[in-house]
Amino acid sequence: MSDYIEVDQEMPRFRVNRKVMTDPAVFASEREQIFNHSWLYVGHETELAKPNDYVTRTVAGRPLILARDAKGKIGVWVNSCPHRGAMLCRDPKGNARFLTCFYHGWSFNTSGEPVSVPAEEGYSADFERPGLASPAKVESYRGFVFVSFDPDIVDLTTYLAGAKEYLDLVLDQSEVGMEILPGTHEYSAKANWKLLAENSYDGYHLLSTHQRYLAMIAAAHGGKLDVPKGIDDTRAINLGNGHAVIAGSPASSGLFGRPLSEAAKQEKAERFQRLREKFGDAWVDRMGGARNLVIFPNLVVIDLVMGVVVRKIEPVAPDYLEVSAWHLVPPDEGEELHKQRLDNFLTFWGPGGLASPDDVEALETCQRSYTAQRELPWSDISRGLHSEVKEMGSEYQMRTWWRRWHELVVGEALPEEPQGPLPDFFVGQRLPQTAAATADAN
Amino acid sequence: MDIAFPRIEPAVAPVPFTYGSRRTLPVARIELGGVPRGAAIVLCAAGALERDAGEVMNGLAEKGYESVAVDLSPGTGAVSDRDLLGDVSVLMGLLGERGWSSEQVGLVGYGFGGRTALLAAAEFEVGAAVSVGAPLIRATRPVKTPWLGLFGRQDPAAPPEAVACLRARLRDSPVHTEVVTYPGVARDFRFDAREAQAHAASFDVWQRTVEWLELRVAPRLTAVAQKWQTHTASGAAGPSRV
Ligand code: FES
Ligand SMILES: [Fe+2]
Numbered sequence: 001m002s003d004y005i006e007v008d009q010e011m012p013r014f015r016v017n018r019k020v021m022t023d024p025a026v027f028a029s030e031r032e033q034i035f036n037h038s039w040l041y042v043g044h045e046t047e048l049a050k051p052n053d054y055v056t057r058t059v060a061g062r063p064l065i066l067a068r069d070a071k072g073k074i075g076v077w078v079n080s081c082p083h084r085g086a087m088l089c090r091d092p093k094g095n096a097r098f099l100t101c102f103y104h105g106w107s108f109n110t111s112g113e114p115v116s117v118p119a120e121e122g123y124s125a126d127f128e129r130p131g132l133a134s135p136a137k138v139e140s141y142r143g144f145v146f147v148s149f150d151p152d153i154v155d156l157t158t159y160l161a162g163a164k165e166y167l168d169l170v171l172d173q174s175e176v177g178m179e180i181l182p183g184t185h186e187y188s189a190k191a192n193w194k195l196l197a198e199n200s201y202d203g204y205h206l207l208s209t210h211q212r213y214l215a216m217i218a219a220a221h222g223g224k225l226d227v228p229k230g231i232d233d234t235r236a237i238n239l240g241n242g243h244a245v246i247a248g249s250p251a252s253s254g255l256f257g258r259p260l261s262e263a264a265k266q267e268k269a270e271r272f273q274r275l276r277e278k279f280g281d282a283w284v285d286r287m288g289g290a291r292n293l294v295i296f297p298n299l300v301v302i303d304l305v306m307g308v309v310v311r312k313i314e315p316v317a318p319d320y321l322e323v324s325a326w327h328l329v330p331p332d333e334g335e336e337l338h339k340q341r342l343d344n345f346l347t348f349w350g351p352g353g354l355a356s357p358d359d360v361e362a363l364e365t366c367q368r369s370y371t372a373q374r375e376l377p378w379s380d381i382s383r384g385l386h387s388e389v390k391e392m393g394s395e396y397q398m399r400t401w402w403r404r405w406h407e408l409v410v411g412e413a414l415p416e417e418p419q420g421p422l423p424d425f426f427v428g429q430r431l432p433q434t435a436a437a438t439a440d441a442n
Numbered sequence: 443m444d445i446a447f448p449r450i451e452p453a454v455a456p457v458p459f460t461y462g463s464r465r466t467l468p469v470a471r472i473e474l475g476g477v478p479r480g481a482a483i484v485l486c487a488a489g490a491l492e493r494d495a496g497e498v499m500n501g502l503a504e505k506g507y508e509s510v511a512v513d514l515s516p517g518t519g520a521v522s523d524r525d526l527l528g529d530v531s532v533l534m535g536l537l538g539e540r541g542w543s544s545e546q547v548g549l550v551g552y553g554f555g556g557r558t559a560l561l562a563a564a565e566f567e568v569g570a571a572v573s574v575g576a577p578l579i580r581a582t583r584p585v586k587t588p589w590l591g592l593f594g595r596q597d598p599a600a601p602p603e604a605v606a607c608l609r610a611r612l613r614d615s616p617v618h619t620e621v622v623t624y625p626g627v628a629r630d631f632r633f634d635a636r637e638a639q640a641h642a643a644s645f646d647v648w649q650r651t652v653e654w655l656e657l658r659v660a661p662r663l664t665a666v667a668q669k670w671q672t673h674t675a676s677g678a679a680g681p682s683r684v
Pocket of ligand 2: 199205209210355359
């Protein structure tokens, strides 16, 4: 055990020292031990529709360019000129076959190769012209592009472990391949990045923090919220390598979003019927339950089935984080269903919506209060520790995350926590597919 | 465009268009010394070769582009779209004689010439194409060359619905396209700089035109750069790509 996490197996109790939220030394060792040795999400292939499209991103503090080259191949480059460092792309997105540095004018193509150098007589004929630098590893899983700065890391699929199955549950919801909509929600919070990772699958705070959102939904449904039967039958599940999910029962997704017309309900039912034929009932039943997935360390996918947000958390300082969030949609859906998604993206998840600002407020007050850590050094994350049934209001998912954090930052494994067998609903499998059926368009 | 560069008087000479429209038309040329950045074909608006070519070609020369300019409008005769495409390939041939490959060529067209530039972008793969105030073509095909369309919203030949339709149609193209429209101006807005909106539009049009070429027209490699290609330490190989 360390100064950072204290586990009492008897009581039982699991506590995290608030120092980890404020200490610059902890922040520095997270950068090194976690962010230099994990697979980190950069962006989605569908954000780059045409050859030479690019987007710029910050990943673990590094400015990166995610680009589709002239031949259509996806690559990731460090957004820094190999000459003396000026940023090559200063726009969040664009299309360019040649990236020209505005400082001295060196240019490169979207495959990272050097193209031209002004007044080149100033160099010897044997001068080796540098191309663009890139992260040690780039891999993608069904359109989700990740990088790793660790050349020796395991391959992405191995790293994703059980999280892969939950990405599949999201990505199988379109018959033509899920797509990221153009545009990014960007916001920040004066809070440690780990607080948002915890919050992103905190099933315990929904009713208390998000009253405002739930009241709006209730009003849209004529004043009363029909809480679907079986909504409590949910689970927090350890997916390995620090990843975890809270997965809802089939009823859970019915709680969210404004009401639909009969025609849209019908369309949705038909869409799901077609998916049943393709993937089987067990899989599509599971698909119909909401899920909040955190892929360690900082990628969040929240799928309420009627809306999916992909959220990347960027630690900036011990008490400051930045969020980029995108909307993942099935492009083969009709207008009303699409509208319901857009509405939820804005009213629930949007930085000015009826839910995210409440989360941000909660996290910022946590962070402000950590100045009193001498008087109050510990945060409690024990919920559900005493039981083998990990329902989603437990804090098992967070403890899973923290165990991995501890292993990487402190170099020591904490005692595991037994989880009882999952009800059948949570383990249903997809019918075997031909490779083509699950290979997405890009 | 009027900073302290010496103005180059384009050389104008008749050129027989041996295929395409098979006319003999005056073609203006500016050739540059050293290793120019790239080459451009300027397709003038109807009757505007004398009025506009020198200005546009000098603007391009300042950015390092050699150019040829021509007015392909039919005058009193008739010229088919097929003929026009043939005419464009004659012009590419002229640039080819100067050693320019198609990816090193940009097309810039105005009015009638803008329409031709859009036709050509659907037919040929060149570095980049820009159309300024082109009368819209019905059922435009997807383009093969990255194409930028710049339209005045008051242009009766390019009404907003038609522009929206074009935009949607071009989305299926395998290459990047962009359409920009300017409020309060019609077609020939490049040349009326006294009115504020026209001034702003003509400034923006030129800026975007040059940038569109800069980002896409392949540069001609110098002898040193060619030698350097064998000494390139490229980050491009290996794990950097999916
Ligand atoms: S820093 Fe990019 S060319 Fe000098
Ligand atoms: Fe929340």
